[in-house]
Amino acid sequence: MRSALTKLTVRREDGWQLLPLAEVALAHELEITVRRAAELVAELAGELGLARAPGPGRGESPDELIPSRVTAAMCSDREQRETGLGAMVRASLFAHPDEVLEAVEELSRLGVPLPPGSELIREWRELRLQAKVVMANGSSEGEDSISPAERMTEAGLFAAARRLGEPLEEVWALARTMADRFGLPCPELPPGLAGFRPGPQHSRALLEGGESDPLALRAGRPADPPKWKQLTGELLAEFAGLEGRRDPGDAYRELARVRDFGALVPELTSEQIAALHSASCDAPTRAALKDDYRVSDSGTPLVPLDLVSIAGRLGESVAEVWRRIEPYLALGPAPQVPERPDVLPLWQDFAILSVYLDGLLPAVTGRVSREDVAFVAGEIGEGEEWVWDRLELYRGMFGLDLGERKQDG
Known part of the structure; x- marks a missing residue:
């Protein structure tokens, strides 16, 4: 029984803690009633000094019930550590529809508060793939394993538009329909972005996360949700280069449109944007902006030895490398390089x-x-x-x- 209990704990900074609904999952594991499982959990928790992890518990309810497999799975999501909507759907993905309905009814009997949108648990498998992708924040998981996010976000819906190849307004219309149908919140779409159609190059420049790890999926863990990342000089040069060596200033203006939507695109002055219009985005420039040749940490101000390292590896003078990267430096921390001599490092x-x-x-x-x-x-x-x-x-x-x-x- 102790081995079963270890499956229902999570590691926190202050030690091991019991999952909020440990007794429900334990009752299924031992094929006993939830009432008896609760008594056992309380006894062992006292012996082992285990506290409850934060999360939804049970209310007053008749608990002379031996929970089903799906009910137990919905109450023992070790990654989410809560009975959130996404966790519940993931637990039901490979269950028979009748088992899902039974689990939802059992949760209600046990006094477990169902999250907003819980009707989605019953209907998830009947939804069109497009709707699932939108509600999963653009997840790249396969159709059989995709599950809804805990909430729809701006970054997630941007990722969904990219995956579906649709303009933002169409994705938002579907998101709004789903949100109204299931009683879920939905972010607002700025009017100026209605016709914007994100491509893979936009995602590479503005987003991180959202990609599935096959090993994590087999373990029942969802992909990390997409989120905005800081636009850097390296990312801008790469974006401009992918667009056929387009003007980096125009590339910046395009990405800056998404700032109203939450994208982390720094605001530049007209002079800084003008400098980007005359900047190069060729292969040596993109290499000079990468972290590969730096000696200081990524995201920190450029220092003199960085510039010498980059110049030496590119086979160009320090001054020439500086001319390449200077227009892009406004997108990061101010460099700490007082002079840039016209010297080819040896x-x-x-x-x-x-x-x-x-x-x-x-x-x-x-x-x-x-x-x-x-x-x-x-x-x-x-x-x-x-x-x-x-x-x-x-x-x-x-x-x-x-x-x-x-x-x-």
Whole structure:
């Protein structure tokens, strides 16, 4: 019996807790009444020091009932940790329609509060695929395993329009019909987006999540719901490049239309948009904007060693790389690069400009001693004067104090 109880617990920050309706699922597992299961759960919870996880419990009810398999499944969703609408539908996907009806009736008898839209549990399998995709926030799961989201969201309906290949107004009309039919909330569609038809390239630029993991599906876990992600310079350049190297300024304006719908598109000034109109989105520019060649963390301000790393790997000067990426930098945190010299980095520069000679952070900055230069020169097989000359090229960019070189004279 203890092994059965372990299936009805969840791990929280403050330890293991019982699922809100553990006794219902336990009653089915042991083929006993819910009343007796509740007594056993209370005894073991006291022995093991288990508290109840937050969630809907049972009200006063006659519970001389041995729950069915589907009823138990609806009360033991370990991922959702609640008896939400999506969790209940997922539990009933592979059940016979009569079993689903029986489960809903049993939940009512047990005093379990059914979520808004619970009528959907009975009717889900009869809905058209288009309606299911809309109510599942554009889920990419197969028709046999798709289930409704806990609530329809702007990002989810945008994803649904992309998956169905329909303009937003048509998806919204269907979403509104479903919401009214089942008593569910539905977001509003800004009038200016009625005819907008999202494509895969829009989703790549603006959305994350919503893709199903086959292993998660086999375990009964739904896909993470789609949500908006921050539009970055990298994503904008990729979006413009996918559109046949279109003007990045025009690409930005198109994506900015979705901001009224909740998309995370930063607002740019007219001057910043004008700079994008003259920007490139070719392959080297897209590579320069990716995180692959950076040494600092993604989402943090660009630092001097980032620029040297990118330039060295592209085989271009620091100044040339800066010209490529500068128009896109307004979409992220302000860079911390005071100067951009017209210097083509050599492999030795990665060692010279990093504290541990590995081309990674922390970077060299401030006062450089003669001992430092002598050590680096020995490590890279070059003369000390050669090292001083290379450091001189990056003096303003890295804020280097090369005063000790003069003392050598």
